[in-house]
Amino acid sequence: MTSFDVVDDALIARPSDDIDTANAAALEEELAASLQREPDHLILDLGDVRFIDSAGIGMLIRLGERLRQRRSRLVVVIPQSSPLVRIAEIVDLPAAVPVYPTVADAVAGSASQG
Numbered sequence: 497m498t499s500f501d502v503v504d505d506a507l508i509a510r511p512s513d514d515i516d517t518a519n520a521a522a523l524e525e526e527l528a529a530s531l532q533r534e535p536d537h538l539i540l541d542l543g544d545v546r547f548i549d550s551a552g553i554g555m556l557i558r559l560g561e562r563l564r565q566r567r568s569r570l571v572v573v574i575p576q577s578s579p580l581v582r583i584a585e586i587v588d589l590p591a592a593v594p595v596y597p598t599v600a601d602a603v604a605g606s607a608s609q610g
Contacts, residue, residue: 497511497512497513498510498511498512498523498526498527499512500530503539503599503603504603504606505536505537505606506537506538506539506571506602506603506606507530507531507537507538507539508538508539508541508599508603509527509530509538509539509540509541510541510543510544511523511540511542511544511545512544512545513545514545514546514547514548514552515542515545515547515548515549515551515552515555516547516548516549516551516552517549517551520549520551520552520554520555521551521555523555524555524558524559527540527559528559528562528563531563531566531568536567536568536569537563537568537569537570537571537606538559538563538568538569538570538571539571539572539573539599539602539603539606540556540570540571540572540573541573541599541602542572542573542574542578542580543573543574543575543578543599545578545580546578546579546580547579547580548580548583553583553587553589556570556572556589556592556593557589557592557593560592560593569594569606570593570594571593571594571595571596571602571605571606572584572589572593572594572595572596572602573595573596573597573598573599573601573602574595574596574597575597575598576597594606
């Protein structure tokens with residue numbers, strides 16, 4: 497289940513389930529479709545996600561590229577207390593998509609990117 501909010505020009509998506517082979521493709525489609533609305537970029541808040549596997553990481557990288565091609569962008573929020581921090585470091589996720597520790601930081605960083 498994913499909840500959505502709009503802040504400034506950003507759509508904030510908050511998945512509540514782990515992201516793995518079973519749901520990564522469906523989540524990618526849900527997130528990409530969500531940007532058919534007004535906001536020009538997506539902030540994906542992974543604060544409630546406790547686990548992400550290689551399918552989930554691949555989905556984040558593909559979604560980031562897909563949004564870049566549409567002149568949108570993906571920003572990921574991984575709180576410093578999250579178990580996902582180590583996984584993001586291992587796969588060097590920030591090299592593919594911007595990663596911030598809080599939604600407020602992500603909104604501010606996205607606004608500065610114009």
